[in-house]
Ligand code: GUN
């Protein structure tokens with residue numbers, strides 16, 4: 001397939017590349033074979049004669065292709081709780097909203113409804129890769145992996161482990177059962193996608209307070225034996241940090257709790273990290289572990305504004321996470337805005353350097369996220385050899401001679417025709433939504449489309 005039209009992607013943290021009138025050739029395995037800028041179909045056919053019979057998808061008008069978003073941290077079973085957090089902070093939020101909802105996933109038909117809805121939702125917002133927490137239930141966790149594979153969304157799917165400080169009605173009964181159940185889910189996910197191209201398992205201790213140190217070590221061992229990814233939460237909230245200090249008096253720090261258990265590896269995704277000390281940040285960097293920045297959640301449950309500029313300056317790998325339902329949106333585009341806003345709140349105290357730019361937020365949403373999930377060689381940008389994980393963006397068009405009489409089903413962004421491609425990208429970042437995401441591909445497969453895809 002040849003994709004014609006403007007394409008936009010990040011080439012570095014601070015630079016966007018905009019290829020106007022571009023052409024990207026994608027083979028039957030979903031691999032990008034050529035990328036041309038400033039061209040037209042005749043030239044493409046001359047230069048790549050083998051492609052004369054290829055299907056052509058031509059994006060005209062004000063739109064552009066953008067790499068699929070990567071959500072490095074979210075909780076699929078918490079989707080029904082979106083927007084429900086009241087005035088809680090982390091620990092009472094978990095007890096009030098989260099544990100009762102997650103416990104209900106012992107019911108598989110309920111899991112089917114909620115998980116299939118959430119995967120559709122995240123795809124509709126352009127998320128082509130997602131690191132999911134499921135629940136403690138093996139059947140429902142495996143079902144989430146089935147749904148991702150069937151819908152074609154790349155996913156890391158984790159069965160949540162929690163053997164202490166959790167309600168009697170929702171917890172692992174023993175370390176042995178936690179490990180056996182986690183292993184069962186890892187084996188199942190590997191059996192349905194042996195290549196791991198689309199779905200992969202991920203070892204998921206909920207967070208330090210909900211696992212004993214023996215359980216954390218057993219999970220570290222399990223991840224080592226199975227060479228699996230690992231995800232957990234770290235230093236999200238001050239009360240949580242105080243609790244960790246109390247529960248693990250012999251540990252040097254929250255980070256040390258995970259390090260001692262063998263849970264800090266280059267395949268580890270640590271969500272939040274709002275209150276990490278300089279020393280802890282250095283340990284995380286030394287181990288090669290990655291950070292998932294979840295700014296909407298950090299504001300909603302009042303955890304704080306993570307020091308992302310400092311993380312980037314020291315060379316930590318950072319991506320964005322929606323953290324539904326601590327976060328109130330399944331959209332990584334929304335998370336870009338939240339990352340930019342919270343960096344501005346930090347800038348009000350720390351100085352202007354703290355501010356993230358539009359380009360930087362988009363980088364975290366794509367290439368940064370790809371590095372966090374260990375897929376930077378495959379996705380995150382448009383280069384020969386990478387895979388076609390992409391979204392087609394179309395913006396509203398104000399036609400000469402009048403408005404659209406209230407019919408704004410082409411989304412919230414108004415383009416008048418004189419804007420540069422860069423202006424259009426900015427308009428999209430600050431006011432776009434899922435209505436502007438008209439088609440989504442993963443590895444060359446069309447996994448989501450709206451009526452505007454080919455109108
Ligand atoms: N810490 C432990 N569990 C959770 C969770 O479900 N969401 C968030 N945001 N933080 C957590």
Ligand code: FE
Nearest residue numbers: 233271323326
């Ligand atoms: Fe979370």
